[in-house]
Amino acid sequence: MRVSTSMVQRLAVNSILERQSDLSRTQLQLASGRRILTPSEDPSGTTQALKFTEQKNKADQFQANIDRAQSRLEVEEGMLISIGDTMQRVRELVVQGLNDSQGADNRAAIAEEVRQRLGEIYELANATDGAGEYLFAGLQSKTRPVVDVGGGVFTFVGDQNARELQVSPNRVMATSDSGHELFFDLPYSGGGKQNIFQTIHDFAASLDANAPVGAALTDIDTAMDRTLSVRAKIGARMNALESQRTVNEQYIVQMQSNLSEVQDLDYAEAIGRLNVQLSGLQAAQQTFQKVQNLSLFNFM
Amino acid sequence: MSSMLGIGITGLMAYQRSLRTVSHNVSNAQTEGYSRQRVNLGTQTPLFMGGQYMGTGVRVVNVERVYDSFVTRQTQLYTSSYNSAETTARYASTVDELLADPSVGLGPALDDYFATVQAVANDPADVSARQAFLTQAESLAERYNYLDQRFEEVRSQLNQQLTAEVADVNSLIGSIAMVNRNIFLAPGQGEANDLLDERDRLLGQLSEKIGITTVEQDDGSVNVFFGNGQQLVVGFDAYALTAVANKFDRAQLDVGVGQGGQIPVSAQISGGKLGGLLEFRRDMLNEAQNALGASAIAFADQMNAQHRLGQDLNGALGGDVFNSPGLDVRTETGVTNTVTASLVDSGQISADEYLLRNVDGAGNFELVRQSDKQTFAISAGGFPYTHTAIDGFQVTIAGAGSAGDEYMIRPGRNGAQLIQAQMSDPREVAAALPVRTAVAFANTGNATTSHNRVTSVTDLPLPADVTLTYNAGNITVAGAVPAVAPFAYADGATIAFNGLEFRINGTPQNGDVFTVSNNSAGVGDNRNFLELGRLQSQATMQGGSASFQEYYGQIVAEVGIKTRQAQLTEDAQRSLMDQAFNEQQSLSGVNLDEEAANLIKFQQAYQAAAQVISAADEMFQALLNAVRR
Numbered sequence: 001m002r003v004s005t006s007m008v009q010r011l012a013v014n015s016i017l018e019r020q021s022d023l024s025r026t027q028l029q030l031a032s033g034r035r036i037l038t039p040s041e042d043p044s045g046t047t048q049a050l051k052f053t054e055q056k057n058k059a060d061q062f063q064a065n066i067d068r069a070q071s072r073l074e075v076e077e078g079m080l081i082s083i084g085d086t087m088q089r090v091r092e093l094v095v096q097g098l099n100d101s102q103g104a105d106n107r108a109a110i111a112e113e114v115r116q117r118l119g120e121i122y123e124l125a126n127a128t129d130g131a132g133e134y135l136f137a138g139l140q141s142k143t144r145p146v147v148d149v150g151g152g153v154f155t156f157v158g159d160q161n162a163r164e165l166q167v168s169p170n171r172v173m174a175t176s177d178s179g180h181e182l183f184f185d186l187p188y189s190g191g192g193k194q195n196i197f198q199t200i201h202d203f204a205a206s207l208d209a210n211a212p213v214g215a216a217l218t219d220i221d222t223a224m225d226r227t228l229s230v231r232a233k234i235g236a237r238m239n240a241l242e243s244q245r246t247v248n249e250q251y252i253v254q255m256q257s258n259l260s261e262v263q264d265l266d267y268a269e270a271i272g273r274l275n276v277q278l279s280g281l282q283a284a285q286q287t288f289q290k291v292q293n294l295s296l297f298n299f300m
Numbered sequence: 301m302s303s304m305l306g307i308g309i310t311g312l313m314a315y316q317r318s319l320r321t322v323s324h325n326v327s328n329a330q331t332e333g334y335s336r337q338r339v340n341l342g343t344q345t346p347l348f349m350g351g352q353y354m355g356t357g358v359r360v361v362n363v364e365r366v367y368d369s370f371v372t373r374q375t376q377l378y379t380s381s382y383n384s385a386e387t388t389a390r391y392a393s394t395v396d397e398l399l400a401d402p403s404v405g406l407g408p409a410l411d412d413y414f415a416t417v418q419a420v421a422n423d424p425a426d427v428s429a430r431q432a433f434l435t436q437a438e439s440l441a442e443r444y445n446y447l448d449q450r451f452e453e454v455r456s457q458l459n460q461q462l463t464a465e466v467a468d469v470n471s472l473i474g475s476i477a478m479v480n481r482n483i484f485l486a487p488g489q490g491e492a493n494d495l496l497d498e499r500d501r502l503l504g505q506l507s508e509k510i511g512i513t514t515v516e517q518d519d520g521s522v523n524v525f526f527g528n529g530q531q532l533v534v535g536f537d538a539y540a541l542t543a544v545a546n547k548f549d550r551a552q553l554d555v556g557v558g559q560g561g562q563i564p565v566s567a568q569i570s571g572g573k574l575g576g577l578l579e580f581r582r583d584m585l586n587e588a589q590n591a592l593g594a595s596a597i598a599f600a601d602q603m604n605a606q607h608r609l610g611q612d613l614n615g616a617l618g619g620d621v622f623n624s625p626g627l628d629v630r631t632e633t634g635v636t637n638t639v640t641a642s643l644v645d646s647g648q649i650s651a652d653e654y655l656l657r658n659v660d661g662a663g664n665f666e667l668v669r670q671s672d673k674q675t676f677a678i679s680a681g682g683f684p685y686t687h688t689a690i691d692g693f694q695v696t697i698a699g700a701g702s703a704g705d706e707y708m709i710r711p712g713r714n715g716a717q718l719i720q721a722q723m724s725d726p727r728e729v730a731a732a733l734p735v736r737t738a739v740a741f742a743n744t745g746n747a748t749t750s751h752n753r754v755t756s757v758t759d760l761p762l763p764a765d766v767t768l769t770y771n772a773g774n775i776t777v778a779g780a781v782p783a784v785a786p787f788a789y790a791d792g793a794t795i796a797f798n799g800l801e802f803r804i805n806g807t808p809q810n811g812d813v814f815t816v817s818n819n820s821a822g823v824g825d826n827r828n829f830l831e832l833g834r835l836q837s838q839a840t841m842q843g844g845s846a847s848f849q850e851y852y853g854q855i856v857a858e859v860g861i862k863t864r865q866a867q868l869t870e871d872a873q874r875s876l877m878d879q880a881f882n883e884q885q886s887l888s889g890v891n892l893d894e895e896a897a898n899l900i901k902f903q904q905a906y907q908a909a910a911q912v913i914s915a916a917d918e919m920f921q922a923l924l925n926a927v928r929r
Contacts, residue, residue, distance in 0.1 A: 004336075004889020005329055007882055014878070039400040040393060040867060043860030046400055050407055050853045057411045058836070061418050068422045133425050133824055139736060141425055141824025159822070160738050161752075165422055166830055169837055185741065193741060296896035 012288040019281040026274045035265045049263045056255040059248050062167055066245050069165045070238060072175040075129050077234050080182075083124045084227050090117045090200060091220050097203070097212045104210045111207035118200045122146060122154075125183055125197075136179035138162070145179045152201040156184045167244050173237055177230050186222050189215040196223040303356070304916040310357030311909030314341055317360050318902045325890045326899075333501030335367045335888035337493055365493040371884045372500055373514070376507040378877035380571030383508045385873045387576030389866035391454065392584055396863040398450050399588070399856045406592075406852050409443040412436055414836045420731050421833055424826040430613075430726035437603075437621055437721040444596045448716035451589045458577055458585070459553040463543045465509050465574050466555060472506045473524065473538040480521035481536040506532075511571020527568030530557060541565075548630035548708040552581075584862050586713075591651035591855045593715025597625050598841050599848055600719050601646035606835060609754045610730030610828030611819055617757050618730025618828070625718035627693055630708040637701030641693050641709050647840055648692030651712050656695065658705035665697065667709075732825030734760050737802050738815045745770070745809035749802050752827065756799030765817040768795075770808040 028037055039046040096102065097110045125146045128134050133141035138159035145158035160180045164172035188194035196219070203216040318339045328334040340363075344356040399405055416436040419429045479499040486492040499522065506512055506524070512532065515523045524533040531539050542561025546552040554566040555574065569575050600622035610618040627641040639656060643649070653670045656678075663680040667690065678687050678695075686696045693711050723729070734757065737749040747770070754760075759781065766779045770789055777784040777797070784797045792805045804814060819825060841851040 002886045003891065004885040005892045007885035007889050010885075011882075038393060038397050038863075039856055039860035040396050040863035043857050043864060046860055047853050047857040050400075050849070050856065054407065054411065054849050057415075061415055065418060065422055131423065131426060137824070139732065139819060139822035139825040143821045159736050160749075161736055161825070163424075163824060163826055164830065165826075166418070166833055172830065296893040300896060300900070 008291070012284070012291065016281070016284045016288060019277060019284050023274070023277045023281055026270060026277055029265050030267070030270055030274065033265050034263055036263050045262050049259060052255050052259040052262065056252055056259065058169070059252045059255065062169075062248050063245060063252070065165045066167050066173075066241050066248070069167060069173050069175045070241055072129070072163075073234050073238055073241075076135055076176060077231060077238075079124055079127050079135060080227055080231050080234070083121055084224060084231070086117050086120050086124065087196075087220060087224050087227065090114060090121075091217070091224070093117070094203060094212075094217050094220060097207045098214055098217070107207045107210055107212065111204045114200060114204040114207065118197065118204065121200070122148065122197060125179055134158070135176060136182060138176075138178045138180070146183065146197065148197075152198050152205070154195055154197040154201075156180055156195070167241065168248065171244065173241060173244075175237075177233070182226060182230055183223070186219070186226060189218045189222075194219070196220070199223070304919070305913060307355075307357035308909050308912035308916060310344060310359060311912060312906060314339075314358045314360050315902045315906040315909060317363075319899070319906065321363055322895050322898045322902060326892065326895050329890040329892055329895070333497055333504055334890065335365050335493070335497055335500075336890045338364045338366055340364050363493060365496060366888050367496075368884070368887055369516075371880065371887060375877070375880040375884050376504060376512070376514075377571075378873060378880045379504060379507045380511040380575070382870065382873035382877040383573050384511070384571050384576035384579065385866055385870035387573045388580045388584075389863065389870045391458065391577070391580045392859070392863035392866045394454060395451070395584065395588055396859050398447065399859055404443070404446065405856075406443060406447060406595075407849060409440045410836075410849055410852070413440045414833060417829055417833045417836075420729065421826040421829040424731040424829065425823045427613075427726050430729040430731070433729055434621075434721065434723055434726060437723070441622065441719045441721045444592070444716040444719045447592060448589065448714075451585065451592070452717075454585060455551075455581070458581055459543075459551075462553050462555070462574065462577055465572075465577070466541045466543045469506065469509045469532075469574070470538070470540040472502055472509070473532045473540070476502045476506070476522070476524060476533050477536050477538040480533065483520045484536075507572060509572045510569060510574045527565060527570070530565055530568060547633050548706075550633075580866075584859065586653070586710075587651050588855060588859055589716070590653065590710060590712035591851075591858075592712070593625070593717070594649045594651055594712030595841065595848060595851050595855070596715040596719040597627070597643065597712060598646035598649055598851075600625060601643060602835060602840050603832070606828070606832050607730050609733075609757055609831075611732040611734040611822065611825075612730040613727040613823055615820060616728075617734060617760065619723065619728055621721060621723050621729075623718070623720045623722050625715045627709070627711040628713040629695075630710070632706045635701065635705045635707075637705055638698040639707045639709075640696045640698075641711060642696065643692065643711075644689035644694050645692040648689075648843055649711055650691060650842070652691065653713075654691075654709040654711075656707040656709055658701045658703055661700055661703040661705075663700055667695070731827075731829040732819055732822045733827045734819055735762065735800060735816055736819045736822060736825070738817065740813035740815065743808070743812040745807050745812045747804050747806035747808035747812060747814070749804055749814055751794065751801070751803045753801040753831070754799060754828075755796070755801060759798040761818045762816070765815050768804075768814045768816075770812045770814075771810050775804075 025037070029035065036042050036045055036049070093110050093114050097107055097114070102110070125136055126134060126144050127136070134143065134145055136158065137143055137145035138161045140158050141163075143157060145156060147155050147157055149155055156179055158179050160178045162174035162176045162178060164174050167173050183197065184193070184195040186193060186196060188199075199216060199219040203213060206213045206216075318341070321337050321339045325336050340361040341358050342361040344359050346353040346355050348354075402408060413436045416429070416433040420426075420433050423429045476499060479495055479502065483492055483495050483499065486495060503512070503514060503522070503524070510526050513525050515525070517523060517535070521535050522533070523531070523535070525531055532541075533539070539557060542556050543553045544556040544561035544564070546554045547564075554564050555561075555569060555578075557563050557565050566578050569578055601624065604620045604622055604624070607618040607621050612618055624643065627643060629639055629641050631639065637658070655668045655670060657666050657668070658664075659666055663683075663685075665678040665680065667676040667678060667687075668674070669676075669691070676690055678697075680687075680697055680700075683699045684696055686694055688694065691711075693709075695709065733752060733754050735752065735754065737752050739748060762779075763781050764779045766777060768775050768777050773789055774786050775789050775795075776786040780798055782798065787795075789804070789808070791807070792803055794801055794803050800816060802816070808814075836849070837847055839845055839847050839850070841848060846854060
């Protein structure tokens with residue numbers, strides 16, 4: 001086939017340009033560590049990468065939510081432990097007060113301590129967390145949940161709901177318990193329901209009157225059992241959170257590995273390719289130089 | 301002898317001209333579009349003398365331009381296709397890189413926004429978390445605005461290039477017309493080779509700008525057409541193109557012909573840079589910008605809708621976090637009857653464009669969806685008339701108008717430009733639900749309530765607590781406005797009335813009461829923001845088949861695939877163009893070594909012819925000497 005001079009030149013220059021462009025792309029890949037430099041190089045890969053990134057970010061968020069849930073539950077558990085301990089002390093005082101060998105003066109002294117303990121439980125029931133929210137108020141977390149009306153009457157002005165946090169795409173976890181369940185919705189030995197505050201208040205009054213009521217013991221036991229069962233629920237929730245955390249962790253690792261597979265560069269292959277392209281470019285440049293020098297005009 | 305002299309002279313003349321042509325070839329070896337010229341030699345008419353034919357020397361028959369019109373035509377064709385694909389690929393990759401850029405793309409902004417939603421859900425009473433949410437909403441809206449702005453920049457760059465290309469085309473066709481004239485007027489028989497090369501060169505440059513067909517005329521001129529027969533050059537006349545504003549969108553430049561460019565021909569241009577620009581805008585840019593806008597509109601609408609179902613720190617029902625970006629309606633220049641479009645169902649909104657045409661001026665219109673040309677008939681009873689929703693939006697037509705009035709409805713076009721976050725007070729963030737349920741203190745059964753949701757706020761706030769009383773398997777509802785009839789109790793079934801939903805689970809006893817009340821002072825409630833957070837993963841777009849991020853991912857993928865296609869086409873067309881060029885060069889290109897050999901050949905022949913003259917002179921001298929006294 002006949003070739004023209006400009007055709008020869010153009011072919012040679014084009015092939016050098018092509019080699020340079022391939023080389024520059026490989027350089028960019030090596031510098032950035034990414035296999036996909038622009039979405040058009042691998043549209044489906046880019047979509048996958050976007051998806052994996054999104055899933056991983058969501059899972060990270062769920063882990064953060066789990067952290068928050070766990071810290072809230074730990075605070076609540078601490079409160080309940082203190083409440084439980086105080087109730088235990090009250091129980092001891094009740095047993096002591098019920099003892100027939102006690103005299104009126106002793107009973108009065110016991111009653112005094114019972115009232116102190118009542119005050120403690122009352123304050124603990126109205127405890128706030130670090131952010132100033134009442135733990136046992138339900139949704140109305142800026143309103144003091146337990147109100148001492150006076151004369152042994154206590155009312156609960158909170159609500160029965162718990163705050164739930166999203167810990168996985170389809171799962172929420174309650175991170176609080178209502179004072180209604182813990183202190184108010186307690187079966188009363190005398191029929192119906194009565195809250196623990198009134199129970200303790202009434203017992204202290206009965207001690208003062210030197211006629212302690214034995215049923216108070218049953219009621220306090222009911223309250224302590226309720227506290228324990230809520231603590232058990234908290235324990236179960238915290239276990240569930242731990243296992244959800246592990247599941248999320250595995251998911252995050254999986255997403256990260258998928259993401260890396262799709263978008264990260266295989267350095268070994270790229271460096272091999274770089275070497276091949278370098279020698280290709282050199283060969284093209286050298287042949288260009290050699291061929292360009294050949295002309296019949298040189299010999300005339 | 302005189303004849304020998306004469307013959308020698310013909311030799312000298314012929315070889316002189318041959319050498320001249322060789323030097324012309326050598327000088328033009330690097331000239332673009334030059335076809336090598338070849339001198340064809342022939343014998344002079346022989347003389348019949350003494351019963352014999354005697355040769356009389358050599359003559360130049362013609363100076364032939366080595367040229368094949370088919371190969372040239374091929375080259376022009378592939379030049380057009382290549383330039384079209386190259387232009388499209390170049391613009392496409394700009395958009396491509398913009399959308400998937402990890403720092404300015406939409407994906408990371410959406411992720412950050414939903415992260416703040418989660419933060420509020422984790423700490424609903426914390427004002428700083430709410431402030432962070434509002435700030436992030438603003439950032440997200442700004443990101444939409446920014447991406448749209450970049451699209452607009454591409455659009456305006458495209459307009460500029462279009463104007464420049466049209467000007468280039470006009471100047472080229474002017475030159476071609478002039479060369480046609482010059483070729484016609486060229487004296488002497490045979491073609492003016494260099495003028496022909498010039499015209500081919502101009503046609504080659506023209507093919508870079510626009511796809512053309514050429515027809516050669518008998519008088520030597522070439523007529524040039526584009527599209528399906530639109531004229532550019534006919535004989536000695538050039539018909540200029542004009543860059544004109546589109547009749548719907550004055551910011552969009554199109555190509556027109558005729559007086560003032562009044563006849564739009566954009567749809568008929570293919571090939572060349574103009575074809576590439578128009579194709580890119582039509583198939584990629586418009587669609588991508590519309591889709592981005594549609595996603596902004598749907599996002600704002602759905603966020604607002606969920607937010608309005610909640611309750612803020614002031615105890616009021618939730619307001620709008622974002623504005624409602626308007627749907628774009630363009631009216632044909634000169635039409636006075638107004639048409640507006642409003643959003644009905646943001647889950648159905650798409651990147652499509654719709655042409656609304658006034659059929660008869662008497663209330664009959666038709667709406668044509670541009671992607672598949674599906675037509676919807678509209679008969680307006682009275683005015684102003686609002687039609688039922690099509691593809692998530694409805695049109696409102698102000699008056700009867702005149703037949704032939706046209707409007708272009710592009711629901712998504714301005715969405716990303718117009719979206720704004722408009723809430724500034726963190727106390728107005730509606731994280732809570734406006735109601736809560738409770739189990740009465742005196743209940744003896746073990747039933748509980750759960751799964752409290754709000755689906756509509758028209759009957760809120762509740763005028764009074766709603767009480768549900770269980771008796772012998774049935775539930776009677778008191779205090780609900782509007783009233784609710786009694787129903788049978790089913791453990792765990794969803795109870796829904798007046799926009800509220802919840803479940804009762806367990807075994808109630810006769811006389812057990814459950815209440816639904818306004819959620820006053822419920823500042824620690826995060827339930828509305830739990831719902832808002834779930835919107836991240838729900839398929840709320842595209843008729844329920846994609847989530848926000850999936851929809852955006854689809855836009856990125858579409859653009860990526862189209863860019864890839866354009867790049868592959870560019871590569872394929874480039875090699876076709878190179879092949880055609882090589883073929884043309886193989887035939888018409890100058891090979892310097894060949895010309896060098898010809899130089900030597902003709903030099904030798906010239907020297908030989910000079911020797912002939914010299915020999916003739918010697919012979920004459922000998923003759924003179926023979927008769928000297």
